Amino acid sequence: MVVAPPDTIMWKNGRLKIIDQTKLPTKLSYIYCDTVEDVWHAIKQLKVRGAPAIGIAAAFGVLVALRNSRGSTSEELVGKVDKAASYLASARPTAVNLAWALERMRAVAHRMKKQTPTNIMTALKKEALLIHEEDRLLCRKIGEHGARLIRSGSTVLTHCNAGALATGGIGTALAPVFVTHARGKRVRVVADETRPLLQGARLTAWELKRAGIDVTLICDNMAAQVMREGKVDLVITGADRIAANGDVANKIGTYGVAVLAKAHGIPFYVAAPSSTFDLSIRSGKEIPIEQRHPDEVTEGLGRRTAPDRIAVYNPAFDVTPARLVTALITEKGIIRPPYRRTIAAVLCGRPRSKKKATSNDSRRREKVS
Amino acid sequence: MVVAPPDTIMWKNGRLKIIDQTKLPTKLSYIYCDTVEDVWHAIKQLKVRGAPAIGIAAAFGVLVALRNSRGSTSEELVGKVDKAASYLASARPTAVNLAWALERMRAVAHRMKKQTPTNIMTALKKEALLIHEEDRLLCRKIGEHGARLIRSGSTVLTHCNAGALATGGIGTALAPVFVTHARGKRVRVVADETRPLLQGARLTAWELKRAGIDVTLICDNMAAQVMREGKVDLVITGADRIAANGDVANKIGTYGVAVLAKAHGIPFYVAAPSSTFDLSIRSGKEIPIEQRHPDEVTEGLGRRTAPDRIAVYNPAFDVTPARLVTALITEKGIIRPPYRRTIAAVLCGRPRSKKKATSNDSRRREKVS
Numbered sequence: 223m224v225v226a227p228p229d230t231i232m233w234k235n236g237r238l239k240i241i242d243q244t245k246l247p248t249k250l251s252y253i254y255c256d257t258v259e260d261v262w263h264a265i266k267q268l269k270v271r272g273a274p275a276i277g278i279a280a281a282f283g284v285l286v287a288l289r290n291s292r293g294s295t296s297e298e299l300v301g302k303v304d305k306a307a308s309y310l311a312s313a314r315p316t317a318v319n320l321a322w323a324l325e326r327m328r329a330v331a332h333r334m335k336k337q338t339p340t341n342i343m344t345a346l347k348k349e350a351l352l353i354h355e356e357d358r359l360l361c362r363k364i365g366e367h368g369a370r371l372i373r374s375g376s377t378v379l380t381h382c383n384a385g386a387l388a389t390g391g392i393g394t395a396l397a398p399v400f401v402t403h404a405r406g407k408r409v410r411v412v413a414d415e416t417r418p419l420l421q422g423a424r425l426t427a428w429e430l431k432r433a434g435i436d437v438t439l440i441c442d443n444m445a446a447q448v449m450r451e452g453k454v455d456l457v458i459t460g461a462d463r464i465a466a467n468g469d470v471a472n473k474i475g476t477y478g479v480a481v482l483a484k485a486h487g488i489p490f491y492v493a494a495p496s497s498t499f500d501l502s503i504r505s506g507k508e509i510p511i512e513q514r515h516p517d518e519v520t521e522g523l524g525r526r527t528a529p530d531r532i533a534v535y536n537p538a539f540d541v542t543p544a545r546l547v548t549a550l551i552t553e554k555g556i557i558r559p560p561y562r563r564t565i566a567a568v569l570c571g572r573p574r575s576k577k578k579a580t581s582n583d584s585r586r587r588e589k590v591s
Numbered sequence: 592m593v594v595a596p597p598d599t600i601m602w603k604n605g606r607l608k609i610i611d612q613t614k615l616p617t618k619l620s621y622i623y624c625d626t627v628e629d630v631w632h633a634i635k636q637l638k639v640r641g642a643p644a645i646g647i648a649a650a651f652g653v654l655v656a657l658r659n660s661r662g663s664t665s666e667e668l669v670g671k672v673d674k675a676a677s678y679l680a681s682a683r684p685t686a687v688n689l690a691w692a693l694e695r696m697r698a699v700a701h702r703m704k705k706q707t708p709t710n711i712m713t714a715l716k717k718e719a720l721l722i723h724e725e726d727r728l729l730c731r732k733i734g735e736h737g738a739r740l741i742r743s744g745s746t747v748l749t750h751c752n753a754g755a756l757a758t759g760g761i762g763t764a765l766a767p768v769f770v771t772h773a774r775g776k777r778v779r780v781v782a783d784e785t786r787p788l789l790q791g792a793r794l795t796a797w798e799l800k801r802a803g804i805d806v807t808l809i810c811d812n813m814a815a816q817v818m819r820e821g822k823v824d825l826v827i828t829g830a831d832r833i834a835a836n837g838d839v840a841n842k843i844g845t846y847g848v849a850v851l852a853k854a855h856g857i858p859f860y861v862a863a864p865s866s867t868f869d870l871s872i873r874s875g876k877e878i879p880i881e882q883r884h885p886d887e888v889t890e891g892l893g894r895r896t897a898p899d900r901i902a903v904y905n906p907a908f909d910v911t912p913a914r915l916v917t918a919l920i921t922e923k924g925i926i927r928p929p930y931r932r933t934i935a936a937v938l939c940g941r942p943r944s945k946k947k948a949t950s951n952d953s954r955r956r957e958k959v960s
Contacts, residue, residue: 247898381812412904415888415897417786417810423889423897431898438902441786441888443750443811443844447909450846475812477819478851485850519784519810520792524893528784528792529616529800533807535781540816 227386227393227400227429231270231278233351236289238282242269243387247428255279258287258306265313265320268419272388273462273498274357277323280310281350284327288346292339299339303331303346315510316471316539317462318500323353354390360495361391363553368398368458368493371551374407376455379445379483381414382473383425384460384493394493395460396426398551403435410436412448416473417441418518418536442475449486457483458551461494468544468561469506474537480546492542493551496569506541514538596755596762596769596798600639600647602720605658607651611638612756616797624648627656627675634682634689637788641757642831642867643726646692649679650719653696657715661708668708672700672715684879685840685908686831687869692722723759729864730760732922737767737827737862740920743776745824748814748852750783751842752794753829753862763862764829765795767920772804779805781817785842786810787887787905811844818855826852827920830863837913837930838875843906849915861911862920865938875910883907 228250232239238255244267245251253269255261261283264270270279287306293299307324314320330349334342372378384395392400402409411430416422423439430437440448448454457479463471470476470492483490503509516534520527528534550557550565557564597619601608607624613636614620622638624630630652633639639648656675662668676693683689699718703711741747753764761769771778780799785791792808799806809817817823826848832840839845839861852859872878885903889896897903919926919934926933 248895414812415786417784417812420896423901427901428898431901436902438904439888439897440904441811441843443783443786443847444904444906444909446847446850447843447906448904450909474810474816478812478815478847481815481851481854482847485854519808526617527789528808529797532792532796532800533805535807535809535813535817537813537816540813540819 227391227433230272230275230387231282231354231390233282233354238279238286240264240270240279241387243271243425244269246387247424255283255286257290258283258309261286262310262313265310271421272384273317273319273460274389274394274495275387276314276317277319277497278354278357278390280313280320281323281327281353283310284324285347285350288343292343294339296335296337296339296342299342300331300335303328314512316512317498319497322497326353357390357495359391360553361389361393361397364394364493364495364551365392365397365401367553367556368491368551369401369405371456371489371491371549371556372398372402372407372409373455374409377410377412377453379412379414379448379454379457379479380426381422381442381459381476381479382416383421383429385426385429387425387429388460393460394495395458396430397493398458399430399435400433403433410438412438412440412454414442414445414475414479415439416475418522421473445479446482449482449488454486454488457488457490458493459491461492461498462539463509464492464494464499464550464565465503465505465509466501466562466565467505468547468550468559468565469509470542470544470547471506471509471511471539472542474540477540477542480542484546489548490546491549491551492547495553499565499569501566501569506543509541511540512538596760596802599641599644599756600651600723600759602651602723607648607655609633609639609648610756612640612794613638615756616793624652624655626659627652627678630655631679631682634679640790641753642686642688642829643730643758643763643864644756645683645686646688646866647723647726647759649682649689650692650696650722652679653693654716654719657712661712663708665704665706665708665711668711669700669704672697683881685881686867688866691866695722726759726864728760729922730758730762730766733763733862733864733920734761734766734770736922736925737860737920738770738774740825740858740860740918740925741767741771741776741778742824743778746779746781746822748781748783748817748823748826748848749795750791750811750828750845750848751785752790752798754795754798756794756798757829762829763864764827765799766862767827768799768804769802772802779807781807781809781823783811783814783844783848784808785844787891790842814848815851818851818857823855823857826857826859827862828860830861830867831908832878833861833863833868833919833934834872834874834878835870835931835934836874837916837919837928837934838878839911839913839916840875840878840880840908841911843909846909846911849911853915858917859915860918860920861916864922868934868938870935870938875912878910880909881907
């Protein structure tokens with residue numbers, strides 16, 4: 223039986239409705255975000271999270287901002303779009319989809335700035351709905367491309383949640399799993415719980431179990447042992463930003479999983495739509511890494527589990543170097559090394575100069591085993 | 592300022608008193624174990640934990656069993672020692688120190704079986720106190736040997752708790768840190784929180800902070816990133832059992848840390864007293880791994896953090912292959928590869944046959960970089 227994935231984000235009667243993911247898995251509850259501050263806080267506090275989902279929520283967030291105050295002239299309205307976009311982009315720094323979706327909204331406003339406020343509003347609403355609908359289709363395509371990598375009977379290890387809850391569709395990392403399952407093939411998932419906020423335990427385990435997919439929960443520090451026991455055939459994770467060279471920023475712990483996968487000869491795949499790629503940066507070194515509050519580590523789970531005033535290091539993301547990534551699964555197909563050439567070729571249809579590509583390629587090929 | 596480590600286990604006026612480690616770090620509370628069942632449950636429920644500490648607690652546990660019912664003849668008494676030892680040994684299967692300490696108690700009883708019950712009792716009490724006192728000295732020696740590996744200004748990453756709380760003295764993995772600090776040298780510790788039961792967050796962070804040592808808490812899945820940032824100079828962990836070939840069973844997650852350390856060129860040390868070595872087994876494959884209840888993963892932290900009836904894999908330990916262990920720190924000195932020869936030589940003064948050792952050595956040397 224195939225269960226439809228939950229709708230993480232809904233635009234209903236001019237209002238933004240989201241699943242409050244901080245309440246899962248014990249409670250499936252929805253909240254309305256009726257002010258732009260509500261949207262900002264929902265993103266900041268991870269009520270809505272996942273790179274594609276926060277892009278979608280932010281696009282609707284611009285509409286929410288305008289609904290309450292859109293100004294009397296087109297110029298004022300465009301100014302308010304800019305202001306709302308800047309504000310919403312500040313909620314989280316790492317995932318590029320947030321800035322990308324807001325930039326699309328800004329571009330529409332600026333393109334139409336000579337038109338009436340009503341026309342601009344209509345176009346903005348259309349754009350936000352399009353971003354949402356496009357993501358649904360991208361997820362489906364990612365799932366179809368990725369499913370080619372999953373043999374029947376395989377076990378996929380995943381980290382964090384890059385499923386339906388993180389997107390407008392069936393997810394990125396989990397999309398190939400959902401598609402494989404829907405086709406009646408056997409597929410199992412090992413879900414890292416993903417400390418500190420347990421997106422694996424709370425969200426991935428929840429949505430896979432709900433869909434009737436065989437899922438086993440482990441603590442993050444058990445991944446190495448599970449791999450050593452031969453219980454993992456491939457790893458698939460999502461991404462928050464991918465640089466031009468294939469370096470991948472994703473939930474903290476992803477880099478460690480990639481190192482472990484390599485040590486055990488297990489392929490490590492990253493699934494993400496085009497909007498997650500940031501070709502303006504050459505490598506992962508340029509990706510800003512969000513640092514979050516120590517309380518997430520010391521008392522994020524209901525009770526204090528560390529001494530008072532203990533020093534805590536709590537980066538929300540890490541960067542996995544391209545050499546550890548077997549392939550990137552996108553809606554446009556599967557991208558393999560040498561990434562500096564193939565990413566640009568697949569996403570933009572513009573390969574790098576032959577000479578440069580060749581010099582990078584041979585080095586890259588050596589690194590990827 | 593050097594703060595004396597807490598006494599995890601005390602024998603006071605014929606009663607066994609222990610710190611209830613499940614209450615740390617928010618509460619330092621002590622409990623008495625007045626029946627052998629109390630001792631068994633304290634070990635099973637990790638009120639007392641750490642390989643050396645459970646050995647010590649079990650030795651006193653034999654005295655607790657006899658205090659309530661020692662029989663009227665020496666034969667009966669010896670039978671009760673055997674029974675108590677078998678029972679207590681069943682509390683946890685992986686750490687060899689438990690069986691080792693109980694075997695020492697049994698050996699005393701059997702050696703003295705022709706003597707009066709009072710004499711046997713006196714000898715048993717003396718043996719338990721000796722096991723405790725010896726451990727204190729072993730920890731000190733491990734600390735002194737291990738301190739040679741720590742340069743001033745170094746940062747040590749550790750996993751789980753192999754500190755004072757886990758032993759009768761200043762710990763095993765943490766002993767070199769305590770000795771370095773006591774000598775006035777700068778040393779920092781990065782403590783993995785160690786899911787599912789958070790011994791790193793609850794215990795290691797607590798006892799290091801209490802001693803005035805600079806400690807930073809991380810989630811287990813952050814270790815790779817911290818290593819990549821160049822913030823870790825060496826790793827030291829404890830052990831629950833070490834096989835004749837140097838394979839190390841220790842808290843789940845240790846193996847992953849060892850793989851990561853190797854990938855980052857960071858030395859990986861294991862600190863343990865002789866009693867942790869089990870030369871009767873050739874490799875780690877023969878070490879039984881305790882599986883624990885899924886609730887530790889799904890609601891061990893105060894509230895439910897995973898869907899109901901989710902499948903969970905929860906091994907309490909893993910085995911780190913000898914090839915990933917840079918050296919073993921024992922009370923008898925630092926043991927380096929080739930372990931199959933050096934462990935036997937250092938612990939028993941009996942090297943393996945020249946031929947066999949040579950054949951193993953060259954292979955081993957290649958594997959350890």
